[in-house]
Amino acid sequence: MAKAKTNRRMTKRDYEARVPAVREALIQLQIALQPAPFPVLLVIAGDDASGKGDVVNVLNGWLDPRGVETLAFHDPSDEERDRPPMWRYWRSLPPRGRMAIYAGGWHGDALAADPRSPRELARFDATLARLAHFEGLLTEGGALVVKIWLRLSQSAQGDRLHELEADPDTAWRVSPDDWKFHRDYERRVRLATRLRRATELAAAPWHVVEAADPRARNLAIAETLLARFQKHLRAHATPPAPKKPRRITPLRATGLRRLKALPLHHALSESDYEAKRDKWLGRLNRAVRDATQRGRSIVWVFEGWDAAGKGGAIRRLTSAIDARDCRVIPIAKPTDEEKSHHYLWRFWRHLPRAGRVTIYDRSWYGRVLVERIEGFCRADEWRRAFEELNDFEAQLTAHGIIVLKFWLHISPAEQLRRFREREVTAYKRHKINAEDWRNRRQWAAYEVAAGDMLALTDRPKAPWHLVPADNKRFARLEILRASCRQIAAALEKD
Amino acid sequence: MAKAKTNRRMTKRDYEARVPAVREALIQLQIALQPAPFPVLLVIAGDDASGKGDVVNVLNGWLDPRGVETLAFHDPSDEERDRPPMWRYWRSLPPRGRMAIYAGGWHGDALAADPRSPRELARFDATLARLAHFEGLLTEGGALVVKIWLRLSQSAQGDRLHELEADPDTAWRVSPDDWKFHRDYERRVRLATRLRRATELAAAPWHVVEAADPRARNLAIAETLLARFQKHLRAHATPPAPKKPRRITPLRATGLRRLKALPLHHALSESDYEAKRDKWLGRLNRAVRDATQRGRSIVWVFEGWDAAGKGGAIRRLTSAIDARDCRVIPIAKPTDEEKSHHYLWRFWRHLPRAGRVTIYDRSWYGRVLVERIEGFCRADEWRRAFEELNDFEAQLTAHGIIVLKFWLHISPAEQLRRFREREVTAYKRHKINAEDWRNRRQWAAYEVAAGDMLALTDRPKAPWHLVPADNKRFARLEILRASCRQIAAALEKD
Numbered sequence: 006m007a008k009a010k011t012n013r014r015m016t017k018r019d020y021e022a023r024v025p026a027v028r029e030a031l032i033q034l035q036i037a038l039q040p041a042p043f044p045v046l047l048v049i050a051g052d053d054a055s056g057k058g059d060v061v062n063v064l065n066g067w068l069d070p071r072g073v074e075t076l077a078f079h080d081p082s083d084e085e086r087d088r089p090p091m092w093r094y095w096r097s098l099p100p101r102g103r104m105a106i107y108a109g110g111w112h113g114d115a116l117a118a119d120p121r122s123p124r125e126l127a128r129f130d131a132t133l134a135r136l137a138h139f140e141g142l143l144t145e146g147g148a149l150v151v152k153i154w155l156r157l158s159q160s161a162q163g164d165r166l167h168e169l170e171a172d173p174d175t176a177w178r179v180s181p182d183d184w185k186f187h188r189d190y191e192r193r194v195r196l197a198t199r200l201r202r203a204t205e206l207a208a209a210p211w212h213v214v215e216a217a218d219p220r221a222r223n224l225a226i227a228e229t230l231l232a233r234f235q236k237h238l239r240a241h242a243t244p245p246a247p248k249k250p251r252r253i254t255p256l257r258a259t260g261l262r263r264l265k266a267l268p269l270h271h272a273l274s275e276s277d278y279e280a281k282r283d284k285w286l287g288r289l290n291r292a293v294r295d296a297t298q299r300g301r302s303i304v305w306v307f308e309g310w311d312a313a314g315k316g317g318a319i320r321r322l323t324s325a326i327d328a329r330d331c332r333v334i335p336i337a338k339p340t341d342e343e344k345s346h347h348y349l350w351r352f353w354r355h356l357p358r359a360g361r362v363t364i365y366d367r368s369w370y371g372r373v374l375v376e377r378i379e380g381f382c383r384a385d386e387w388r389r390a391f392e393e394l395n396d397f398e399a400q401l402t403a404h405g406i407i408v409l410k411f412w413l414h415i416s417p418a419e420q421l422r423r424f425r426e427r428e429v430t431a432y433k434r435h436k437i438n439a440e441d442w443r444n445r446r447q448w449a450a451y452e453v454a455a456g457d458m459l460a461l462t463d464r465p466k467a468p469w470h471l472v473p474a475d476n477k478r479f480a481r482l483e484i485l486r487a488s489c490r491q492i493a494a495a496l497e498k499d
Numbered sequence: 500m501a502k503a504k505t506n507r508r509m510t511k512r513d514y515e516a517r518v519p520a521v522r523e524a525l526i527q528l529q530i531a532l533q534p535a536p537f538p539v540l541l542v543i544a545g546d547d548a549s550g551k552g553d554v555v556n557v558l559n560g561w562l563d564p565r566g567v568e569t570l571a572f573h574d575p576s577d578e579e580r581d582r583p584p585m586w587r588y589w590r591s592l593p594p595r596g597r598m599a600i601y602a603g604g605w606h607g608d609a610l611a612a613d614p615r616s617p618r619e620l621a622r623f624d625a626t627l628a629r630l631a632h633f634e635g636l637l638t639e640g641g642a643l644v645v646k647i648w649l650r651l652s653q654s655a656q657g658d659r660l661h662e663l664e665a666d667p668d669t670a671w672r673v674s675p676d677d678w679k680f681h682r683d684y685e686r687r688v689r690l691a692t693r694l695r696r697a698t699e700l701a702a703a704p705w706h707v708v709e710a711a712d713p714r715a716r717n718l719a720i721a722e723t724l725l726a727r728f729q730k731h732l733r734a735h736a737t738p739p740a741p742k743k744p745r746r747i748t749p750l751r752a753t754g755l756r757r758l759k760a761l762p763l764h765h766a767l768s769e770s771d772y773e774a775k776r777d778k779w780l781g782r783l784n785r786a787v788r789d790a791t792q793r794g795r796s797i798v799w800v801f802e803g804w805d806a807a808g809k810g811g812a813i814r815r816l817t818s819a820i821d822a823r824d825c826r827v828i829p830i831a832k833p834t835d836e837e838k839s840h841h842y843l844w845r846f847w848r849h850l851p852r853a854g855r856v857t858i859y860d861r862s863w864y865g866r867v868l869v870e871r872i873e874g875f876c877r878a879d880e881w882r883r884a885f886e887e888l889n890d891f892e893a894q895l896t897a898h899g900i901i902v903l904k905f906w907l908h909i910s911p912a913e914q915l916r917r918f919r920e921r922e923v924t925a926y927k928r929h930k931i932n933a934e935d936w937r938n939r940r941q942w943a944a945y946e947v948a949a950g951d952m953l954a955l956t957d958r959p960k961a962p963w964h965l966v967p968a969d970n971k972r973f974a975r976l977e978i979l980r981a982s983c984r985q986i987a988a989a990l991e992k993d
Contacts, residue, residue, distance in 0.1 A: 036929045058823060066818040070827040071810060071860055077823035082578045108823045174785065291668065316565060324560040329552060329571035329602045333564040341835050366565055435530045 013218070020220040027227045028067045034234050035072045035104070043147040043241055044099040047230060048110035051155025053186045053193060054162050054169075055216040058178075060155065061108045063223050074099060077108040087359040089404040090114075090132070091139055095353040098143075100345035110152065111136055112200055120196070129196075133203035138396060144208035145389060146347040147244060149237040152209055153226050154201060155216035159190040249380030253450040256388075261456030267471055269416050271479040278478040285485035286325040292492040293326050297360040299499065302406045303492065304357065305364040308374070308458075309413030310451070311441045312423040314477050318413065319364055321481050322488070326362055336367040348372060348382075349397060356401070369394055373458050378450045391461040398467040407495045408467040409488055412459060413474040417448055507712070514714040521721045522561045528728050529566045529598070537641040537735055538593040541724060542604035545649025546691060547680045548659050549710040552672075554649065555602045557717050568593060571602040581853040583898040584608075584626075585633055589847040592637075594839035604646065605630055606694055614690070623690075627697035632890060638702035639883060640841040641738060643731040646703055647720050648695060649710035653684040743874030747944040750882075754954030755947055761965055763910050765973040772972040779979035780819040786986040787820050791854040793993065796900045797986065798851065799858040802868070802952075803907030804945070805935045806917040808971050812907065813858055815975050816982070820856055830861040842866060842876075843891060850895070863888055867952050872944045885955040892961040901989045902961040903982055906953060907968040911942055 038045060047064075049057050061075055076097045085093040099105040115136065120129040144150050157165070166183055169175045186193050201211045214225045255261050296303055305322065307315045323331060334355045343351040349369060357363040372394065377387040398408050415423075424445070427437040444451065463469045470487045474480035532539060541558070543551045555569055570591045579587040585605075593599040609630065614623040638644050651659070660677055663669040680687050695705045706723045710716050749755050790797055799816065801809045817825055828849045837845040843863060851857040866888065871881040892902050909917075918939070921931040938945065957963045964981045968974035 039929075058821065061822045062818070065822040066814065069810060070813050070817045070858070071829040074826055075822040082576065084576045084578050106822070174781075287668075316563060319564050320560065323564045324556070327552065328555045328559040328569040328600070332568055335565040364564070435533075 015218055015220040015224075017220070020224070023224060024067075027224060027231075030231050031064075031067050031227060032069060034231060035069050037238060038072065038104060038234075039102050041238060041242065042101055042244060043149055043237070044101050045104040045149045045234065046099070046107060046143065046151070047104065048107045048112070048150070048152040049155070049226070050107075050110040050112045050152065051214075051216060052157045052162065052197060054165050054179075054183055055155035055157040056165070056219060056222070057108055057155060059219065060153075060223065060226060061106055064106060064227070067227065068104070073104040073106060075106045075108060078111065078114055084358065088356050089400045089406070091135060091400060092353060092356060094139065095350060098346060098350060100342065101147075102345070111139070112204065115200060116193075116196060129199075130203065133200055135400070137204045137206060140204060140206055140209045142349070142393060143347065144206065147241055148347070149234060149241075150209040151230050151233045152204075152211050153229065154197070154211050154213045155222065156213050157216045159187070161217040162187055162190065245383060247380045247383040247386070250378075250384070253378060253453045255453045256457045257460040258456075260458065260460030261453055263459060263471065264414060264452060264456050267414055267473055269414065269419070269473045269475040271473060271476045273476055273479045273482070275478070278482065281482055282321070282478075282485070285482060285489060286321070288489045289322070289325045289485055289492075292489050292496075293362065295496055296407060296492055297330055297362065299496070300359045300405075301496070302357040302359055303362045304401060304406055304408050305362070305488070306368045306370070306408070306410040307364070307366050307413065308368060308370050308411070308455075309472075309474065310415050310420055311444055312420050312427065312436075313413035313415045313474050314480055315366055315413055316436075317477060318411070318481050318484050319366055322364065322484065325485075330360065331362040331364065332357070333364045333366060336365060336371060349393065352397070357406075369397065370458055370462070373462075374451065374454050377454050378447060391457075394462055395464060395467075398462075398464065402466040407492055409470070409491055410467060411470045411472055411484055411487070412455065413472050413480060415474045417445075419475045420445060509712055509714040509718075511714070514718070517718060518561075521718060521725075524725050525558075525561050525721060526563060528725060529563050531732060532566065532598060532728075533596050535732060535736065536595055536738060537643055537731070538595050539598040539643045539728065540593070540601060540637065540645070541598065542601045542606070542644070542646040543649070543720070544604040544606045544646065545708075545710060546651045546656065547687060548656050548663075548673075548677055549649035549651040550659070550713065550716070551602055551649060553713065554647075554717065554720060555600055558600060558721070561721065562598070567598040567600060569600045569602060572605065572608055578852065582850050583894045583900075585629060585894060586847060586850060588633065589844060592840060592844060594836065595641075596839070605633070606698065609694060610687075610690060623693070624697065627694055629894070631698045631700060634698060634700055634703045636843070636887060637841065638700065641735055642841075643728060643735075644703040645724050645727045646698075646705050647723065648691070648705050648707045649716065650707050651710045653681070655711040656681055656684065739877060741874050741877040741880070744872075744878070747872060747947045749947045750951045751954040752950075754952065755950030757953060757965065758908060758946060758950050761908055761967055763908065763913070763967045763969040765967060765970045767970055767973045767976070769972070772976065775976055776815070776972075776979070779976060779983060780815070782983045783816070783819040783979055783986075786983050786990075787856065789990055790901060790986055791824055791856065793990070794853040794899075795990070796851040796853055797856045798895060798900055798902050799856070799982070800862045800864070800902070800904040801858070801860050801907070802862060802864050802905070802949075803966075803968065804909050804914055805938055806914050806921065806930075807907035807909045807968050808974055809860055809907055810930075811971060812905070812975050812978050813860055816858065816978065819979075824854065825856040825858065826851070827858045827860060830859060830865060843887065846891070851900075863891065864952055864956070867956075868945065868948050869938075871948050872941060885951075888956055889958060889961075892956075892958065896960040901986055903964070903985055904961060905964045905966055905978055905981070906949065907966050907974060909968045911939075913969045914939060 049060050049064075051057050065073070065075060078093060078097075081093060094111045097105070097107075115129060115132045118125070118129065118132075120126045140150055140152075166179055166187060169179050201213075205211055212226075212229045214222055214229070216222050293303060305319075307319060309315055319333060323333065332355070336351075339351055352365070352369045355363055355365075372382065372390040373387050376382045382390075401408050424437055424441060427433040459469050459471065468491070470484070470491075472480050472483045472487075543554050543558075545551050559567065559569060572587060572591075575587060588605045591599070591601075609623060609626045612619070612623065612626075614620045634644055634646075660673055660681060663673050695707075699705055706720075708716055708719045708723070787797060799813075801813060803809055813827060817827065826849070830845075833845055846859070846863045849857055849859075866876065866884040867881050870876045876884075895902050918931055918935065921927040953963050953965065962985070964978070964985075966974050966977045966981075
């Protein structure tokens, strides 16, 4: 039996005859990848003790190490544990033109949990759904995701563990868990099947490779990678260019109606404002401290018209929060590093640690506002984005982050008044430029886009607060009040 | 007595009369800073319970929060503990055009250690020297570093602690340590004095501000910041442009002589090479595992002529290392984020965690090689860099990181042969471009610069290995041998 198996193995001679061409092709792949508009993610996952590490090392020897990075997820660091589970995978992503090999993939963490009880299995399934969603995002963003599953029979697994233990150089790699899993082989294989099913995507299918014969295994993996890359390169070398839409029509009219119906004028005397403001600032201070002392983080999102008063509102807010725990992230043009990643990467990047606060001055909603209107992304991209943004926020709230979203709404007449004021006031002049005037001419388009955003991304756990802001003082109070209420409600459920 | 003190305090009326102008000036500062070629670092340090947090919050209320970030160093995370102590400060640095307020500064960590024994005090002094060096680097890199020290008398400190404890909103801020330090006031003040003396720099002096009167304190700090900024802006608005030097003359002739004297031809048969290579790869694998299992990190640095074989050498190296613990960082043109920071920032950024390996393919030595020769930095900058680079590496080795530096040396004739080979070989053509030919014409200049580098940055704990590389196989063996030896020697001292 053992003999028969050996016979089926690829001979060293055959292997060595084929390796040079494969290596040459891999180097060519790397050359072709450099200018390509996408990254390559190669996942090497597999059954326990199936030789994932060996495969990764062989591939690294074949590739030019300067264009590829190997990533393995060890125990999460405290900075990682402080954020939603997917954060560590997001931060690891290679920029376009580069390749990353994931030893074990993000799937390894899920399998390491070794779920058994129905409850653990339900959590496992939820994790898998999240991983599938993540892979969907990446592939829809253009990334090539090649997922290899190394399959190893129980007897071959036993042979391999014995073999590793026999060699003093590799004996340390065999842990008691490995033998435990070996005895429990059937159950582990069922988990793996469940994992592969849940994360099987048309754009990122699993390639199951027999792992018992290392030579055949290495060649099969390289050839799979090469074939997938060639196909992907043909399909994605020049992605369809986005173009500026001629008209912006609503997807869901309710949002636009909600905006149009908002009464914008609210009287509020200066003295009345000051008394109320101080009361609410005090409350907000306590609410934020309550939250952060329990390890809850808070994310504020500010969107709204140019000159709607986002900056002033943020300033009032920060005056009530301990500055040592709070960061304000102004979202402007992405840096070149940011541009070479998925559009959500730069927002993941700035997520607060547990017990800290991040205020985004403009946000991920740029995707369905300016990017939609100016044609910075394609129609299929911004259409898809509503769900993507909802899911992103769902990950934050599931991790216990309190997400507060504000749309500051003003009338065109009030905006004009503020633009003119900015132009004649020395210390405000830097706040107005030609782009603001250009945006203003597209009022109707922005109104439609904002309406769709409000209609499609208003969620119970991450609701939009629509703030009438023609009266700045009233708007600021509204923001304080709504923030206090939402934080208190979130903490009550603890 | 308490009465007299109250009388000296600034009245609310006086304060409110002066605040608007100060706030206006701070906003103007932020506007002027945006296009400036430097960042602003404002350190708010001070005696225990002197109100550092309050000051930071007041300043944040006055400034536009979109242009300023507040940083406070809490307990180090495990990712921070895994790297040299200064890593957490480097990663926090603002890019040019932005301001960061450091609550407690990097000085807070040093004082929190509360040194008492002569040994602890010696360590304290060493920390302070490192902080002073850090500030020197930043200011010489153009940064404006404004350091405020809040001074509080023992009686005022007692008053403040009582006051904080009396208010339910602030009582949590008083810890048993605060009272302990209060009783030990004299000793704590001596430590603070020692700290200020050791970190007093002409370009980054301490501004001592009396903290007992919060209003006067706030205004004094804002005015200090404004004055320092105005002066700095005048001096640094247009830093002297670097220019390409006409001739490159050696600073230290020994390095150039060492290079010229290196015999480049070494015979080595293919079969002899293969046998030896496998032996040394095995040894290297064990050496790296020995190191990483003990939590030691390894940093390899590869420098050398174009086509000297850096890529091939790195590839052989990585074939012996578990790819899951190893990253190769190719150093090319900096990204725009990297360009907006101190030139060392991008190297700090990629330092390995404990027990991991980073291979830099080209490195921080670009400062004294291509930047010196092409005039990408000024003469005073590259001259200073030798010491800066030595110090950077000293921080790595002091943290237990093993630093292996290789210069791959070939003859001009051999380079020409390889360039031509690259031009005619399909899969090598991407490796040669016009810049390589341009660099080649400056052979003598690079030789001088490399000689100076070898002479001035060869240190016992981070020595340069000069590798004759006309024979690629010989060079690869040399690198394996030297790496094994240096790692073994470093571990022996454990």
